[in-house]
Amino acid sequence: MLKNLIKGLSNLITPRYCPVCGKKASREDIPLCRACGDVISSLETPANLVLPPLDIIWSCLPYEGAVRECIKGLKYRKDLSLVPMLESVIKKTILKRPLFVEAPCVVVPVPSHFLRRMTRGIDHAELIAGAIARSFGVPLLRRALLKIRATGPQTRLHRRERLDNLRNAFRVSDKTALRGKHILLADDVVTTGATLSACADELIRNGALSVTGITLARSMRV
Ligand SMILES: [Zn+2]
Secondary structure (H helix, E strand, C coil): CCCHHHHHHHHHCCCEEECCCCCCCCCCCCCCCHHHHHHHCCCCCCEEEECCCEEEEEEECCCCHHHHHHHHHHHHCCCCCHHHHHHHHHHHHHHCCCCCCCCEEEEEECCCEEHHHHCCCCCCHHHHHHHHHHHHHCEEEEEEEEEEECCCCCCCCCHHHHHHHCCCEECEEEEEEEEEEEEEEEEEEEECHHHHHHHHHHHHCCCHHHHHEEEEEEEECC
């Protein structure tokens, strides 16, 4: 109760604004206005994607409208107030999926090249990976997989070209931490799955037992 009171008072002093539409954020649970929050809460979970060498790719939300704005807000405007909202969405949708694996699990974010991380000032995949790790109660391995080569933008490329663009771009830096583990590979958005596949190839080649992809959103535009 005290926590809610403090939260209510802090909202009065520094009102938050909805990152999607700019109106006052009125919801208690997530930093959005009521209308945008209702839109996100009512979205259907996208279908799973089966894409070897990954066992499966799960996504929480479709990459459209308010969801796209929230992800852009996190990625490009470094709006960290969105993290609790995204975490609650991940918890709500991901924990419904049974994780039938015997091996110990660890969460690994899809890595960005260090220059990209420096210029952006935020590692969105790592924030999402952290939320997944907390939801499942499993360890987060921040730098077990690295992106060792900067790659051009993927958006205008087809799947085959994306795979070529990503060849030899990722490298495992800590084989011991990954050996025999089931990896939950986390990213913000999946489109063709080329990035997740390239990462999963490298993880499995270096002793990971299996890989499940988990993304906040799935884009249907391929
Ligand atoms: Zn709004």
